[in-house]
Amino acid sequence: MSxxxxxxxxxFTAWATAISLAAGVMGGLGLWHASPPEDDAASPLxxxxxxxxxxxxxxxxxGKFAWVRNAQGAAAISQICPHMGCVLAxxxxxxxxxxxxxxxxxDKEGRVVHxxxxxxxxxxxxxALDASGRVVDRTxxxxxxxRIGEHLRYRIDVNKIIPGPKDxxxx
Numbered sequence: 001m002s003x004x005x006x007x008x009x010x011x012f013t014a015w016a017t018a019i020s021l022a023a024g025v026m027g028g029l030g031l032w033h034a035s036p037p038e039d040d041a042a043s044p045l046x047x048x049x050x051x052x053x054x055x056x057x058x059x060x061x062x063g064k065f066a067w068v069r070n071a072q073g074a075a076a077i078s079q080i081c082p083h084m085g086c087v088l089a090x091x092x093x094x095x096x097x098x099x100x101x102x103x104x105x106x107d108k109e110g111r112v113v114h115x116x117x118x119x120x121x122x123x124x125x126x127x128a129l130d131a132s133g134r135v136v137d138r139t140x141x142x143x144x145x146x147r148i149g150e151h152l153r154y155r156i157d158v159n160k161i162i163p164g165p166k167d168x169x170x171x
Contacts, residue, residue, distance in 0.1 A: 047153060051074045106121050123161075144165070
C-alpha cells in the first residue's frame with residue numbers, strides 16, 4: 001500500500017494551512033478595526049441659520065461645540081476638553097465650561113480658568129454666508145470670530161480646528 005503523503009509532508013501542509021488561515025483572519029480583523037464606523041460618522045459641516053444669542057452659548061451636541069457670541073462676533077468653540085477628551089458642559093452660574101471628568105474650567109471664550117487642562121479650547125472654522133451663498137467672512141487662526149448679520153447663515157466645519165487663544169489679548 002502506497003502513501004499519498006509522508007508524515008512529515010502532512011504535518012508541514014497542516015501547519016502551513018493553519019498559519020495561512022490565522023494570518024488571513026488577523027489581517028481581515030485589522031482592516032475591519034482600522035475602518036471608521038459608518039453609523040457614528042457625522043457630517044463634518046453643520047449649518048446654522050442664526051447667530052448665537054448674546055447671553056449664553058448654544059450647545060450643539062451633534063458637533064460637540066458651543067455656538068458663542070461676544071462683541072467681536074460669533075464663534076464655534078469645541079466642547080472637547082484638551083486634557084483627556086471629555087465633553088464639556090456649559091455652567092450658567094460660573095459663566096464657563098466645566099469638564100465632568102477632572103474638573104477643568106474654561107471661560108466663555110475657551111481660555112483655561114482652572115486646571116488640570118493646560119491648553120485652551122479649540123475653535124472650529126466658521127464660514128458666514130449671505131443669502132446667495134457667497135462667503136462674507138471666515139474664521140482663521142488670526143481671526144477667530146465671524147461677523148454677525150441679520151441675513152447670514154453660518155457653516156461650521158467640525159474637522160477644521162483652529163487653536164484656541166492663549167490669553168485675553170489673543171481672542
